[in-house]
Amino acid sequence: MLGYIQYVLVNSVRELGGEEALVAVAEKAGLKALPSFRIDTDYDNAQCLALIKATGEHFGLDDKALFALYAERFIKASRQQFPLFYDMAESAYDFLRRQPRIHQTLASSVVDHSTKKAVASKFELIEDEGRFWVNYRSENALCGLYEALFYRLLEHYGETGRLEHRRCVHRGDELCQFELFFDGKRP
Numbered sequence: 001m002l003g004y005i006q007y008v009l010v011n012s013v014r015e016l017g018g019e020e021a022l023v024a025v026a027e028k029a030g031l032k033a034l035p036s037f038r039i040d041t042d043y044d045n046a047q048c049l050a051l052i053k054a055t056g057e058h059f060g061l062d063d064k065a066l067f068a069l070y071a072e073r074f075i076k077a078s079r080q081q082f083p084l085f086y087d088m089a090e091s092a093y094d095f096l097r098r099q100p101r102i103h104q105t106l107a108s109s110v111v112d113h114s115t116k117k118a119v120a121s122k123f124e125l126i127e128d129e130g131r132f133w134v135n136y137r138s139e140n141a142l143c144g145l146y147e148a149l150f151y152r153l154l155e156h157y158g159e160t161g162r163l164e165h166r167r168c169v170h171r172g173d174e175l176c177q178f179e180l181f182f183d184g185k186r187p
């Protein structure tokens, strides 16, 4: 996975628990030290998942609590680092329609063709008769992260809505499928 998710995670660990937490999380994740993650570099998926798990364990948070905490920081960090993506979107719906393209834009600086292809293949949007679905296929199975980011993004735009998890790899389905609803607005 490109290093932005890990970059925000490591910064969060540092801000919440200082150097001590960084050392403890690295150790729990089986790393001597945490790399300086870069958005233009592709990192091992298993390493990213191990870091997420180690962070949750270190701070005593289950996945839901960890992803909620992370989403709070991620939306603020990405708003600061990539203001244009937010300014271009008038609403959470507008932003989410662009989210797969945002990922692809970020992957465009990576030289490796297979990384670009992998990033592009993860999210598929389906809009049909006013309904908005997202198919998410990834060995990382971070549907909990998607859900937390969805709700925090609504908050950013001062909106409400909900996500229905129709299919889920954690329940044995071959992909995760979300249906997204936006109060007061129809796609």
Ligand code: HEM
Binding pocket: 001, 002, 003, 004, 005, 039, 078, 079, 082, 085, 099, 102, 103, 106, 118, 119, 122, 137, 138, 139, 140, 141, 142, 143, 145, 146, 147, 149, 150, 153
């Ligand atoms: C400006 C805002 C955003 C930036 C800069 C950003 C950036 C990134 C990057 C660089 C990755 C790694 C991509 C890869 O290697 O496949 C990633 C992963 C991910 N992002 Fe975003 N993202 C943003 C917004 C969002 C939003 C709003 C959502 C969901 C509502 C989202 C959901 C995810 C998920 C679920 C992954 C993990 C993908 C996997 O399975 O590997 N992102 N993001």
